[in-house]
Amino acid sequence: MKTSAEMSGLMQIAGEKKGLLIVAGIFSVVSSLLQMAPFVAVYKIVEELLTHARQPSGIDKDLILYWGIAALAALVAVLVSFYISGMCSHIAAFNILYRLRVRLADHVAKVPMGYHTKTATGELKKIIEVSVEKIEKFVAHQLPDLVSAVVIPILLLGYLFWLDWRMALVLLLPIGVSFWLQARMFASEAGQQAYRDFQYAVEEMNATGVEYVRGMPAVKVFGITADSFLTFKQAVTRYRDISLRITHLCKVSYSLFFVMIISLFTFVVPVGLLLLGGQAGDQSFAITFILFLLFSPSLSIPLLKLLQFGGGLREIVEGNKRIEAVFAEPVVAEPAVPRVPEHYDISFRQVSFAYERQDSKDYKPVLREIDFVARTGEMTALVGPSGGGKSTIASLLLRFWDVQQGDIAIGGVSIRDIGTDKLMELISFVFQDVHLFYDTIEENIRMGNAAASKEEVVSAARAACCHEFIEKLEMGYDTKIGEGGTYLSGGEAQRIAIARALLKNAPILVLDEATAYADAENEHKIQEALARLVQGKTVLIIAHRLSTIRAAEQILVVRQGEIVERGTHDRLREENGLYEQMWQAHIRAASWRLGASGSPGVRASAVEGGQRG
Numbered sequence: 023m024k025t026s027a028e029m030s031g032l033m034q035i036a037g038e039k040k041g042l043l044i045v046a047g048i049f050s051v052v053s054s055l056l057q058m059a060p061f062v063a064v065y066k067i068v069e070e071l072l073t074h075a076r077q078p079s080g081i082d083k084d085l086i087l088y089w090g091i092a093a094l095a096a097l098v099a100v101l102v103s104f105y106i107s108g109m110c111s112h113i114a115a116f117n118i119l120y121r122l123r124v125r126l127a128d129h130v131a132k133v134p135m136g137y138h139t140k141t142a143t144g145e146l147k148k149i150i151e152v153s154v155e156k157i158e159k160f161v162a163h164q165l166p167d168l169v170s171a172v173v174i175p176i177l178l179l180g181y182l183f184w185l186d187w188r189m190a191l192v193l194l195l196p197i198g199v200s201f202w203l204q205a206r207m208f209a210s211e212a213g214q215q216a217y218r219d220f221q222y223a224v225e226e227m228n229a230t231g232v233e234y235v236r237g238m239p240a241v242k243v244f245g246i247t248a249d250s251f252l253t254f255k256q257a258v259t260r261y262r263d264i265s266l267r268i269t270h271l272c273k274v275s276y277s278l279f280f281v282m283i284i285s286l287f288t289f290v291v292p293v294g295l296l297l298l299g300g301q302a303g304d305q306s307f308a309i310t311f312i313l314f315l316l317f318s319p320s321l322s323i324p325l326l327k328l329l330q331f332g333g334g335l336r337e338i339v340e341g342n343k344r345i346e347a348v349f350a351e352p353v354v355a356e357p358a359v360p361r362v363p364e365h366y367d368i369s370f371r372q373v374s375f376a377y378e379r380q381d382s383k384d385y386k387p388v389l390r391e392i393d394f395v396a397r398t399g400e401m402t403a404l405v406g407p408s409g410g411g412k413s414t415i416a417s418l419l420l421r422f423w424d425v426q427q428g429d430i431a432i433g434g435v436s437i438r439d440i441g442t443d444k445l446m447e448l449i450s451f452v453f454q455d456v457h458l459f460y461d462t463i464e465e466n467i468r469m470g471n472a473a474a475s476k477e478e479v480v481s482a483a484r485a486a487c488c489h490e491f492i493e494k495l496e497m498g499y500d501t502k503i504g505e506g507g508t509y510l511s512g513g514e515a516q517r518i519a520i521a522r523a524l525l526k527n528a529p530i531l532v533l534d535e536a537t538a539y540a541d542a543e544n545e546h547k548i549q550e551a552l553a554r555l556v557q558g559k560t561v562l563i564i565a566h567r568l569s570t571i572r573a574a575e576q577i578l579v580v581r582q583g584e585i586v587e588r589g590t591h592d593r594l595r596e597e598n599g600l601y602e603q604m605w606q607a608h609i610r611a612a613s614w615r616l617g618a619s620g621s622p623g624v625r626a627s628a629v630e631g632g633q634r635g
């Protein structure tokens with residue numbers, strides 16, 4: 023179903039450059055018209071030469087010179103108009119490409135996270151890169167080419183009809199048959215299906231290829247080869263099979279098309295000879311016959327281009343469908359009149375949630391009637407067994423997904439009524455898997471606040487205990503992450519993420535396993551950084567290391583999508599329920615791990631922690 027959102031993508035953007043595209047089209051037509059001039063000149067010159075073949079002294083040299091200069095001038099004009107047309111179409115194309123990519127990137131950032139989990143990265147990458155690139159080819163090259171590929175044969179045929187309609191009619195026959203054969207093949211159900219399959223096969227191969235490369239650590243560890251990575255192998259095999267299917271499907275019609283189009287003059291010869299026989303001695307017919315033999319091959323080039331254009335157009339139409347499908351993906355609904363909360367208490371009211379829609383066969387609620395308030399200036403910790411729903415609770419606060427039942431509010435204002443930009447302004451998030459961009463360390467930290475000065479970046483880095491290791495790098499803050507082998511350890515990346523969050527200085531802070539990668543020494547540094555970060559904020563922390571959240575004002579124990587216990591560390595221990603079991607397990611694990619490592623200093627602090635608890 024077409025929606026206005028679908029149309030708003032490509033058509034709207036192309037429409038914005040309509041002026042340039044019209045100018046490109048006009049100059050392409052002018053250039054095509056001018057390309058006819060040499061044909062006329064040749065005709066006139068040949069006519070003059072043949073008319074005076076027996077008495078060369080009677081040849082009008084001025085006339086020949088005139089047509090020679092006219093042909094040359096026309097060629098110069100062809101060059102100029104071709105240049106103008108090409109420039110306009112390229113400027114329009116690259117502007118369209120730029121805007122389309124920016125809009126696509128903006129759009130995919132606004133759709134719910136659910137879209138990204140169900141759409142493979144490779145598929146989206148192909149749409150943003152390849153499908154959009156094809157539009158450049160279409161607008162910059164094929165559109166002007168199309169104009170000349172259509173206009174030149176029409177004019178040339180018109181001219182030939184004017185010269186001799188009988189031989190021109192004979193030329194039309196192979197042209198008509200060859201195009202009909204091609205059109206029949208492309209329009210057939212088998213042709214259409216093969217082409218659709220081809221597009222999907224390319225996408226699938228792209229997506230699984232990206233998966234294969236992204237999963238390289240697992241590929242290496244488990245000795246997976248391109249042959250044993252079944253989905254990739256199947257995708258490549260499918261691509262091969264469908265390519266062969268298309269080749270088989272096209273071979274007859276394409277071969278006939280090609281042979282007929284490049285040998286047009288062979289159709290003219292018998293008819294020309296027949297007519298010549300009936301008009302013996304008619305010199306002007308002989309001249310026309312020669313011209314037909316000369317001009318017929320000139321028809322082949324634009325006609326072959328026209329076929330190429332047909333294939334290219336199909337690719338663009340398919341690619342465009344995919345681009346429009348991305349635009350059709352609904353974005354997170356924004357409020358008509360956004361509200362701004364006056365304080366930053368977070369409340370979850372009877373929130374139930376499933377990643378799937380209720381009518382889906384895979385529907386499985388992961389959260390049930392979650393109800394709590396996280397107050398400003400307090401730390402609220404989410405703990406519980408793996409898969410219980412802790413990360414889901416945190417991501418719902420960011421509106422990565424909208425809840426199906428209940429409501430989430432900040433300062434009493436439902437997060438649906440706070441604009442997404444404002445919501446993101448209010449929350450700093452330190453994810454479990456820190457994503458650092460392929461950019462300098464300074465820019466990676468500055469992502470927290472684009473307006474921050476270098477001094478502010480450095481002071482955030484100091485507070486997050488990462489200044490020291492950054493300074494040790496050869497390029498310091500200008501080090502590009504991922505370049506020249508510069509990769510950061512998990513703990514270092516975590517501290518960069520904390521620096522980012524410090525710089526953002528948002529009133530709400532969500533920490534997902536912030537100390538997951540840290541060793542004992544780093545954990546201390548991270549704790550120190552966090553202590554600075556959390557002051558006066560509403561803090562929601564997901565932690566597996568229970569020692570890090572003992573001081574939390576509120577601990578919520580989440581199991582199988584429900585809050586099963588809540589309270590402070592001491593109260594929960596007294597309740598002697600799941601939390602106490604987890605705490606005991608934590609202590610045992612800490613003493614076992616640290617005992618094995620033989621680090622007395624660390625063992626002492628862990629045991630001390632356990633005793634104090």
Ligand SMILES: Nc1ncnc2c1ncn2[C@@H]1O[C@H](COP(=O)(O)OP(=O)(O)OP(=O)(O)O)[C@@H](O)[C@H]1O
Nearest residue numbers: 139377378388406407408409410411412413414415
């Ligand atoms: N994007 C997703 N799509 C579908 N199901 C998901 C998605 N993310 C998580 N789930 C499912 O939701 C449930 C809760 O997952 P969640 O990551 O919130 O748990 P968690 O308590 O944070 O686990 P952990 O401590 O291991 O990180 C799990 O059953 C998980 O499989």
